[in-house]
Amino acid sequence: MTTERPSVLSVRGLSVRFLLPGGRRVAAVTDAHFDVAPGECLALIGESGCGKSVLASALLGLLPANAQTAGSALLGPVRRAPAPAPGGKVPPAGRDVAPGLDLLTAGERTLARTVRGRRIGLIPQSPAAHLTPVRTIRSQMEEAVAQLTGARGRTALRAAAERGAERAGFPADHLDRHPHELSGGLAQRAATALALIGDAPLLLADEPTTGLDRDLVDRTVDELRRHVDADGDRALLMITHDLAAAERIADRVAVMYAGRIVELTDAAAFFGSPGPRHPYSRGLLEALPDRSFTPVPGLPPELGDLPDGCAFAPRCDRATDLCTTLPPLTGPVACHHPVPDPARTPEATRA
Template identity: 40%
Template sequence: MSAAIRAKGHTIRIPVVIRGTPAWVHAATDVDFTASRGRVHAVVGESGCGKTTLAAAILGMLPAGTLARGRLDYVDRGGTATALTGAGRAAAARTAKLRGRRIGYVPQSAATYLTPVRRVGAQLRETIGELRGNATAEQLLARVNLDEAAMEAFPHELSGGMLQRAALAFALAGDPDVLVADEPISGLDPGLARLTLELLRSTADSGTAVVLITHDLQALASAAIADELSVMYAGRIIETGPAAQILTAPAERYTADLLAALPANGLHPMPGMPPELTNLPPDYTYADRLRTAREKEAGRAR
C-alpha cells in the first residue's frame, strides 16, 4: 500500500505564556510516522501525550506561532509530496486546499461541528457541494448506517452514536484520500464504539488511509480493526508496528503498563502521572516517571 501521510523527524513546539513568562509546549518530538492507503493506523497513549496535536498537524490546524521542523507530508497517488506544516499565508492556503478534499476529519464532539438550527441533510448537501464530492447525502448516510430520516433531523435530535456516524458522513463528503478520526469513540457505549470502529475499517478497505487517534485501548483491542499501531508518550512515538503484535507482546514498558491498566487485564493503575509537556527536558523518558513514582512511594512508606 502506498503512503498517504509521511512524517520524518517531525517536531512541534507551541508557544504559551505561563504566569507572564513565555514557554514552549513540546507537543511532538522527532516523530516518524506513516499512514498508508487501505490501512488503519491507530495512535494511542494517555491524555496529553501529543496525539491530538499530531492530528492537528496533519490537518494543518496548528495554532499561530507554532514552530515545526522535520517533515510532515501528504503524498498523493502519483507520489508527489505536499508539506503539511509551514509558516505564512502560502502554507495556510496549501493545507486549506487539502483539508476536506484530500484529508477528511472526524471530530471528537460531533455536535459542536454542526449548526444546531439547521437540518442534518441540508448541512450535508452543502458540504458535498463545497467539497465537490461525488456521493449524494443519502448515499453517505447509508454508508455510515443511518437511514434517510436523519436527513430531516436537527443535530440535537440524534443520539451520540448517530451524531458520530453523521460526522463520519461529513468527513467522507469530499471523497478524501486520508481520514483523521480524533477520539471518535469517546463517550460511546461498547456496542456503538465497535460499530464506529468497524465503519472506519470499511473506510480503509475502500482505499482510504485512516489515522485513528484514541486512548481506548480496550475497544481497539476488542474490535481488532487496526493494521498498525503507534504508541505516544510525552510527545514521542516510542513504539510502532503491527497492531496485533504490539497489543499482545509490547516491546516498551510504557505500552505494557497501558495494557495492564485495562479492565480485561486487571485494572493495574499506571505508576505516577504523565508529565507536563511545557519546557519538557529533551531527554525525558518513561523511566524518569517510574523513578519519580518509586521515590514518592518510598517517601510515603517512611
C-alpha cells in the first residue's frame, strides 16, 4: 500500500484572535486548513488586512501578547493517515502518523534556537525592522552563515556571504553598507539573502517582491523556486499581493478573505482553465491589467466587525439570502454559490 509523502507544514484549524481593551475580540484568522508538501510552493493571496501576515506571524511565534491561537500548525515531516485500502487496516482518517513540532504550542526557546532560520527561513514584509541598523549587511550575513552552516574562518565567511548576496541579486559593492543606506528594494534583497543562507526546509516569504521592479521580481521568484527545486524536501509558503509573481512560481494557490481561506486550488487551474470558482478569487484575477482591469467593487470588512454570514456577500453579485449563513470552510471552495466548474456540468457528466 502506498502513502503520500509527509508534509513540510500541516495546518489544521488555525485561528488567531486579538483581545482588545474592553473585552473586544478581533478575529484575524479563522479556521485555516492547508498543507505544504515537499517540493511545493503554496501562494497565499488576498487584499491587505485579510490576515495573511498574521497567519505567518502565528507560525513563527511572533504574535503580540494579546493574541490567542487555536488549532495546530505541525512542522514536518508530518504524515497524515492514508485512505483505507480494501482489507487493510490504517489509522483513523486525519490522524497524524508521524506528528511534527506544533508551532502554535512550542515555547520561545524552541522557536528561537531550532526553528527560526534553521527549519523556517523568513523573508519579512518589513525588512528594515529585521535588519540590525548598526551593523553592515556583510557582518549580518557572515554571522548568519556561521550560526546556520557552521562555517568558520574569515575567508570562508566572506565568500559565503558574497554567494548568498548573489543568489538574491544583492550587489556585492553594497555589502559594507548599513541598512539605512539601502533603498527599500535593496533592503528587501538583503533580507531575502539572509533567509536563503540556512537552506531551511520551509521558506516563509511575506511579500518578498515589495519594492522591486519587474525584472527583479522575476529574478527573486525564480531564485525562490530554485531554492525549493534544489532539494526535494524543501517547500515555500509565499504571501503576496503580486498575482503575476504567484502565477510564475506557485504550484497551488490559497485565497484569503476576511481572515478565512475561501479557496484552495492548483495554480494552473486558478490562472488558466477553468479559473477560480470563488467569486472573490475571480474578482482578484479580473482586476489585473492583462484581464478585464475591473476592480472588485466595495471594500473588505473590518476584521473586528465581521457579519454572521459570508463576509464577501455585500460585494458579490452572486449573493442570495442563503449567504446570510456562513458557508462551510471544508472543501476547495468556501462559497454557497461558487462559479460552476465546466467539468462538472450535467452536459460534461453525460459526455
